[in-house]
Amino acid sequence: MTDTITTTSRLWDLANPTRFLRLVAAVQPWLIGLTTILFAVGLYMTFFVAPADYQQGETVRIMYIHVPSAWLAMFCYVAMAISSIGSLVWRHPLADVSVKAAAPIGATFTFLALATGSLWGKPMWGTWWVWDARLTSFLILFIMYLGLIALQRTIEDPTRGARAVAILTLVGAINIPIIKFSVDWWNTLHQPASVLKIGGPSIHPSLLWPLLVMALAFTALFVTLHLAAMRNEIVRRRIRTLRMMAASGEDR
């Protein structure tokens, strides 16, 4: 019981923006180092260790950026949805900062997944794009991200904007299981899941390991950029407060 209270108390301590900024400053160099090492190892395995696929040939190397981008695009949205609950239910001071900071990063990963998927699809399927369930639901995810970024910028007061953004984020979260299970529910040109599925991965370990290392590298990059963007958003809000004080002459 006491342990639970202590853990909860520590979590709430982090809700203090100044403590959070100190934590970010302390972990940032380690995260940058970890991300660099993971990308160096991942890219080496992608180009020099992973074999060419017996059907797709060298084109399979696009998988090592396409699949982690798609995973992170969805992971980022799930993180935003959890933060939105934190913002709406507990009014956690950092929750809406987290949502706002994550949206452009998620949008970039979604764009990367769509674009690299298209570049992989043309030589393998003979077409850049098809309106199948997986591709269409992923395009909807990209549009959701752009809509959330637009909404964040429309409402000037961050506290008022946070509520609207949190609600829209939670409504859009219904798209995540649709993306995941679209290849099972509908007949799609996109292949079914081959890594995250019941019964274990159906992909050969020589292709799977480089993919997992690249997925870790993408995750480390996301955490690094998200914390940096959250730090920027906190400072932006402090500047807004200072400017409002200057405008009202309160601190003169």
Next chain:
Amino acid sequence: MFLGIEHGGFIVMAFALFALSISALIAWVVIDHRSLDRIEADLQARGLRRRSTASAGGDGP
């Protein structure tokens, strides 16, 4: 064929797009960071402090 690899052009384009997108994301965060720090320092140099910072006499919450 590109660089002696079948569909090599598609592979090169995919990785170039990846490098460009990630570089743009990193540049956005770094440029934003520097710009915000400069603005905050400028405001503080004009004597503006948040109430919590001013009362604590330092870099408070």
